[in-house]
Amino acid sequence: MIKKLFVFFFCLVIISNVIAFDILSSTSTSSAETPEIPPVTIIVNPKLNNKYSPGECGNQTVTCNNLIDAMESFMKVATLVPGSPNRDYSMYQQLNLLLADGIYDFENNSISLFNMNATISTLTPNSNSVVFSGGNPTLASPLFSISNNSDDNGLKPSYIQMDGIQFQLNQTLLIVNTVSSFTDFKINNCQFLNYNNQMASMITINQGATQLPLENNAIYFTNSSFNLISTGDSIPCMSLTNTIVKINNVDVLNGVVGNFINATFCSINIENSNFNGVSTSGGLFGCFDSSISIVDNTFTGNKAVSSKSGGSIINMVSDAFNRFYFEIAFSTFVNNSAAGNGGIIYAVNTLDTSIETQVSNIINSTFTGSSSLSQFGGVAYLVNIPLDIKGSTFGNSTSNVDGSIFYVFNTSVTVSNSTFIYGDLPSSSTLKRFNRDGPFDLGINYAFFASGSNVTFQSTNMYSVSIDCVNSVIAINTIDSGIIGPNDVQCSSCQISVGVNQQSYCNLPQTISSTSSTSSTSSTTSTSSTSSASSASSTSSTSSSSTTGTSASTTGASSSISTGGGHISFVVASSTTSKPDGSTSSAVLNSPLFGLLVIISIIISLTL
Numbered sequence: 001m002i003k004k005l006f007v008f009f010f011c012l013v014i015i016s017n018v019i020a021f022d023i024l025s026s027t028s029t030s031s032a033e034t035p036e037i038p039p040v041t042i043i044v045n046p047k048l049n050n051k052y053s054p055g056e057c058g059n060q061t062v063t064c065n066n067l068i069d070a071m072e073s074f075m076k077v078a079t080l081v082p083g084s085p086n087r088d089y090s091m092y093q094q095l096n097l098l099l100a101d102g103i104y105d106f107e108n109n110s111i112s113l114f115n116m117n118a119t120i121s122t123l124t125p126n127s128n129s130v131v132f133s134g135g136n137p138t139l140a141s142p143l144f145s146i147s148n149n150s151d152d153n154g155l156k157p158s159y160i161q162m163d164g165i166q167f168q169l170n171q172t173l174l175i176v177n178t179v180s181s182f183t184d185f186k187i188n189n190c191q192f193l194n195y196n197n198q199m200a201s202m203i204t205i206n207q208g209a210t211q212l213p214l215e216n217n218a219i220y221f222t223n224s225s226f227n228l229i230s231t232g233d234s235i236p237c238m239s240l241t242n243t244i245v246k247i248n249n250v251d252v253l254n255g256v257v258g259n260f261i262n263a264t265f266c267s268i269n270i271e272n273s274n275f276n277g278v279s280t281s282g283g284l285f286g287c288f289d290s291s292i293s294i295v296d297n298t299f300t301g302n303k304a305v306s307s308k309s310g311g312s313i314i315n316m317v318s319d320a321f322n323r324f325y326f327e328i329a330f331s332t333f334v335n336n337s338a339a340g341n342g343g344i345i346y347a348v349n350t351l352d353t354s355i356e357t358q359v360s361n362i363i364n365s366t367f368t369g370s371s372s373l374s375q376f377g378g379v380a381y382l383v384n385i386p387l388d389i390k391g392s393t394f395g396n397s398t399s400n401v402d403g404s405i406f407y408v409f410n411t412s413v414t415v416s417n418s419t420f421i422y423g424d425l426p427s428s429s430t431l432k433r434f435n436r437d438g439p440f441d442l443g444i445n446y447a448f449f450a451s452g453s454n455v456t457f458q459s460t461n462m463y464s465v466s467i468d469c470v471n472s473v474i475a476i477n478t479i480d481s482g483i484i485g486p487n488d489v490q491c492s493s494c495q496i497s498v499g500v501n502q503q504s505y506c507n508l509p510q511t512i513s514s515t516s517s518t519s520s521t522s523s524t525t526s527t528s529s530t531s532s533a534s535s536a537s538s539t540s541s542t543s544s545s546s547t548t549g550t551s552a553s554t555t556g557a558s559s560s561i562s563t564g565g566g567h568i569s570f571v572v573a574s575s576t577t578s579k580p581d582g583s584t585s586s587a588v589l590n591s592p593l594f595g596l597l598v599i600i601s602i603i604i605s606l607t608l
Helices: 002-031 067-077 427-432 521-542 592-607
Strands: 040-044 080-082 090-092 094-099 102-105 117-122 130-134 144-147 158-163 166-169 174-177 183-188 191-193 203-205 217-227 238-241 243-253 261-264 267-271 274-276 285-288 291-295 298-300 314-318 326-329 332-334 345-349 360-363 366-368 380-383 387-390 393-395 406-409 412-416 419-421 448-451 454-458 461-463 467-470 473-477 489-492 495-498 503-507 558-560 569-571
Touching: 040 067, 067 094, 144 158, 174 183, 203 217, 238 243, 243 261, 267 285, 285 291, 291 314, 489 503
Parallel strands: 040 094, 094 117, 102 130, 117 158, 130 166, 144 174, 158 183, 166 191, 174 203, 183 217, 191 217, 203 238, 217 243, 238 261, 243 267, 243 274, 261 285, 267 291, 274 298, 285 314, 291 326, 298 332, 314 345, 326 360, 332 366, 345 380, 360 387, 366 393, 380 406, 387 412, 393 419, 406 448, 412 454, 419 461, 448 467, 454 473, 467 489, 473 495
Antiparallel strands: 080 090, 495 503, 558 569
């Protein structure tokens, strides 16, 4: 019996090693990197008017005359590079289009870049003489398209980079319409001049698409400029959906647009940029169910001209709970105005069944000369948008009705280490304000209007700042409040306490709405501090230019889709797999061949 058991286990060990070797060999073969395919470089020169057969241009001897011919030459030799191990993912090998100085007319250079891994740059380093011009504003087709609406399974990404190009177009520059496949578009050191089209945006990405769990597009602008862009009052310069947007070191000057960016289901990050003299109908950044971060920027003399839409810089509307926010940090705003509510910021959460808990932030920023020309809120108009303000200065802001600095409704605001100077109303507008219960002095101009809200000021300087309070609780916890006496506050069912002794200026019977009362001042402060840190982290993560795919293999295995380098790669380093319950199992034990050979081993041992 012992002999039979020995034979059985001996055969079992031999069989296990044979199967393990076979599995490791196959794993090594499947995970081996696809042989590197060299890039294709094609030179284009619009001045030479070369003669060549179709697909036979692009080298230094015979350059292509235009981009259409260049793409024809590329497709003649192009190779699809599959992903590994998921070979369903594929993209064409790297294409480098080098453009000689000259004028590239719209008609002969309109191309598709879908599923491409392409760089479009100047042949001469640092040249600024490669210019795309022309186009017919009555036509809808773009210069560059990334579109495959009829056959888009999400497995055909596109990675495009443009460098050093100047665009003077009257027809759409870029349309992306891929539904689910990922698009990464990087624009560096480019100029966009005199775009004039009153019928179509300069850039459109997946307009009208439904919201996805994560953004499937990314567009980046660095070291670039927009000057004299004109799309009229109703058409945005860029219309983007499900897109990560990052703008760094960009100048936007003297345009007339509906919005500079109209964003739906997007994440926007603006850094180190200048926006001067831009006229919009609905603000530079029109955000629906989108978040926006503005860091280290300057905004001067911008205006939103429609009285139906406020916020010259941010016009933000959300119908979702605890998800979207705005953040402003280390930025300067000078003489910006809106005809509607909110001279700088119009932010409204339309949910009337929930109290928004996602806190927006203003940090170390300066606002001077902000105006709401016909409505409320010289700097900001907020409805159900919690706000935390730190280390910021607000001076000489005006509104036509009330809240010459802030108008807040059904929300919570916490202000710390900030300064407010002379929030005033135009004298002719004081008669338009509503006379509520109690004495009312037409000579008082109210800087803050709060309704159904909780507002707390901590260590904040307030000079000649007055408050109009309705169904709210306001605590001014500062030594020098700047409030002179009860004539500087207008109250209706409010509680206002001022100074270290918390002197009460309004203490009328409280009828604060249930919506606002559930957000206490203390909880608001706590939420604000945690959300400020989390929102910065969220901005950083959502503005990343890479996307990580979910691996089908498990323990010891990883897979990723790298967008930064324009390639897709999967690496499998182990044959261990994970079950739905979280446990693991060996590929050797799961092999059908293993079970068969175990039975053979038993038979051999029994016959001896």
